[in-house]
Amino acid sequence: MSRRWKLIIGVVVLAAVAVVGGPWVYINFVREPAADSFVSEATTTSTDSATAAQSVVPTPVLSDATGTWNVVAESQVGYRVNEVLFGQRVTAVGRTSGVTGSVTIADLTVADAEFTADLTTVKSDDPRRDAQFEGRIMDVLNYPTAGFVLTSPITIDPTALAGTVTHQASGSLTLRGVTKPVSVTIVSTVRDSEILLAGEVAVVFADWSIPNPSLPGISTEDSGVLEFQLVLSR
Template identity: 40%
Template sequence: MAGSIRRHWKRWLIAGVAAVAVLCTAGPYVYINYVQDKPPAALSLDDPPRSDSSGSSPGSGQGVEGAWKVGSGSQAGYRVDEVLFGQNVTAVGRTEKVTGELEIEGNRAVSGSFTVDLASVKSDSDQRDGQFRGRVMNTERYPEATFELTEPVDFGSAPPVGEQVSAKATGELTVHGETNTVSFELDAQRTADGFRVNGSIPVTFADYGIEAPDFGGIAVEDDGNIEFLLAFDRA
């Protein structure tokens, strides 16, 4: 009798462990693939401007030379791949708190920079945001990320309103108190009263003294991207 009870108990124990294993595997899969919203698409010049255009058209007499500043409708943030309990997900956080300036001579941007308020970056998860502001980025000590051009950007020509041109940008990126030289492709598009600039800067976290998070069933890849879409108005 006692042996029979022990055998039944073992079977129930094995079944219970198997059920927990299935739930641990299937739960995140169901949540990620059927419940959680898809991550937003990468920032792109195909996105419509987020501010009204009421000025005169640069294509009808107003040139692009001179001083410009980052205006409303600008966004910046991060895109990074995570592994959540064995399931691959893409985490995206963004903010509209972006400032900056640009100086154009002829068809070249000869100087410029932009700054992102990291403490205001938000994703679709309050828990992720808390980790980002705290143990990952320590925004109390390092509240901003900045990029500054160190070489002119040559766009070749000023396109008509609505059209795009591409160029390569080189400058210094400062994140988490560390500065590195970076180069990346960017696109520019003229609007009725200014222009927009879009790009993605690859970032390897170790280069900036950032330890990729790995805790509680969540692991983050060793690199990611800083995305930006900047709308420029006359300074």
């Protein structure tokens, strides 16, 4: 084999190593791990608290939850999508604190709930991903918000006033101008005088007319997760 061909082959091999090895090094040694899901954080906190309390009987933090509870600071809404970046699996997470809304509770029934998220402020750890999200994927210029409206009342377990409880909620979710019915598992936690709601909804992109986020060198599944952490105060 001539020296020239050896040089060409060497360059090709080095390029291949850079394409495959570069992303591997970045993902495993440079890039920060994806944040835990809000539901995972809520259930982990609940388990830790229960372990610490051991056999202590909890006392209600809220004697009465009746009233209108508004979304306050610390609330976040975002997405979680599994990606394959040049052969390396990663989880992409984008979030925003631009959330408004309220929950109306009468006795032990959630009568109304409505939330709106500002999609123009969603950010991930990659500006290039954010540009795709704002433009081709979610088209925030024409569809700047996402929204959820509760469509069926929720009966609250009395134990929810004392700690962490899981609820099922039915509502309508609007993304990219398309509204669909959804079922949401919500983990509620009472913290001092506030209520924390953590939940997630599986979103099949095609159902909401969302283009698949895949790009050359980056592929995604045909679905993702919309996740939220809402902090409510009266």
